[in-house]
Amino acid sequence: MVIRPVRPVALVTDEESLPIDWDMPLLLKACEVIGLKTDVRSWEDADVDWSRYSAVLLRSPWTYVERLPDFLDWCGRITAHTLLLNPLSVVRWSLDKRYLADLAAHGVPVVPTAFVEPGEDPSRAVREFLAAHPRSEEIVVKPTVGAYSKNVQRFARSREAEAAGHVARLHEDGAVLMQPYLPSVDRHGETDLIYFDGAYSHAIRKSAMLMADGTVNVPTLESRRARDAGADERAVASAVLDAAASHLGLDRPLLYGRVDLIRGEDGAPMVLEAELCEPSLSLPFAEEGALRFAEALAKRLEWRSG
Numbered sequence: 001m002v003i004r005p006v007r008p009v010a011l012v013t014d015e016e017s018l019p020i021d022w023d024m025p026l027l028l029k030a031c032e033v034i035g036l037k038t039d040v041r042s043w044e045d046a047d048v049d050w051s052r053y054s055a056v057l058l059r060s061p062w063t064y065v066e067r068l069p070d071f072l073d074w075c076g077r078i079t080a081h082t083l084l085l086n087p088l089s090v091v092r093w094s095l096d097k098r099y100l101a102d103l104a105a106h107g108v109p110v111v112p113t114a115f116v117e118p119g120e121d122p123s124r125a126v127r128e129f130l131a132a133h134p135r136s137e138e139i140v141v142k143p144t145v146g147a148y149s150k151n152v153q154r155f156a157r158s159r160e161a162e163a164a165g166h167v168a169r170l171h172e173d174g175a176v177l178m179q180p181y182l183p184s185v186d187r188h189g190e191t192d193l194i195y196f197d198g199a200y201s202h203a204i205r206k207s208a209m210l211m212a213d214g215t216v217n218v219p220t221l222e223s224r225r226a227r228d229a230g231a232d233e234r235a236v237a238s239a240v241l242d243a244a245a246s247h248l249g250l251d252r253p254l255l256y257g258r259v260d261l262i263r264g265e266d267g268a269p270m271v272l273e274a275e276l277c278e279p280s281l282s283l284p285f286a287e288e289g290a291l292r293f294a295e296a297l298a299k300r301l302e303w304r305s306g
């Protein structure tokens with residue numbers, strides 16, 4: 001018999017993000033089905049007594065992008081009172097795309113990436129990156145900390161000066177990364193694979209977000225559809241989760257994680273992003289995924305109480 005924890009789980013969002021958290025209604029329903037008590041709470045609500053909860057599950061606290069130090073402080077405080085999921089070490093590591101270098105060091109195929117730290121010369125960095133990738137017709141410049149395609153831009157080789165200007169602007173807020181633009185995303189989109197407790201749950205196809213004319217789309221539901229991930233994609237995504245666990249010294253699989261892949265020109269999948277903090281899980285495209293998540297959460301809490 002499964003013993004459910006008496007204290008509820010806080011599902012963490014914020015007022016601005018809740019209306020666009022399409023996973024939340026499905027997750028709430030799934031938790032209710034299995035008898036797991038939940039409260040929806042904003043991380044920005046100073047009146048919440050977090051010690052009331054058996055766990056605090058990061059779901060859609062997406063205003064953190066503008067308030068990263070506050071959010072990390074808040075995560076630290078939560079950790080002192082209750083179980084933060086995913087744990088603080090995972091949150092810290094995965095919020096900064098410099099983790100791509102760690103994944104590459106573990107042998108995971110990642111999209112070729114160069115980092116440009118504040119203080120480095122943007123023009124020189126872009127020039128050297130273009131020289132190192134002579135076959136790339138376009139490059140992507142993005143902040144190492146970001147979400148929702150915010151400040152992600154695509155530049156043709158001929159727009160080297162504009163790319164350097166974008167690097168310089170982003171340096172006001174922190175480090176920057178550059179990648180070749182992978183054109184397969186225009187034809188095949190990216191594949192986002194969702195895992196619960198180390199096991200593959202489902203995947204979606206997400207359309208290209210960076211348009212050739214410079215328009216940047218936001219990843220709405222319309223840009224997604226269900227997709228069955230290939231065996232090669234599942235192997236890379238599993239390798240990402242294993243590498244993360246090993247890098248951070250975790251003793252059990254992550255409760256949840258999303259790995260985003262784009263295929264290179266040779267067809268091999270490469271890691272664009274590993275979302276291990278507060279990923280959108282595209283549950284509307286795989287409703288049984290919500291139940292798998294709720295079951296994995298319940299199991300995690302039993303382990304803890306056991």
Ligand SMILES: Nc1ncnc2c1ncn2[C@@H]1O[C@H](COP(=O)(O)OP(=O)(O)O)[C@@H](O)[C@H]1O
Pocket residue numbers: 111140142146147148149150152179180181182183185190206207208209210260262272273
């Ligand atoms: N190297 C790339 N090649 C092709 N498309 C890219 C590349 N990098 C980013 N993109 C596009 O930009 C979107 C946002 O970039 P991503 O790295 O996922 O950052 P974010 O954390 O903002 O989601 C992706 O979903 C993809 O459509």
Ligand SMILES: [Mg+2]
Pocket residue numbers: 148149260273
């Ligand atoms: Mg993304």
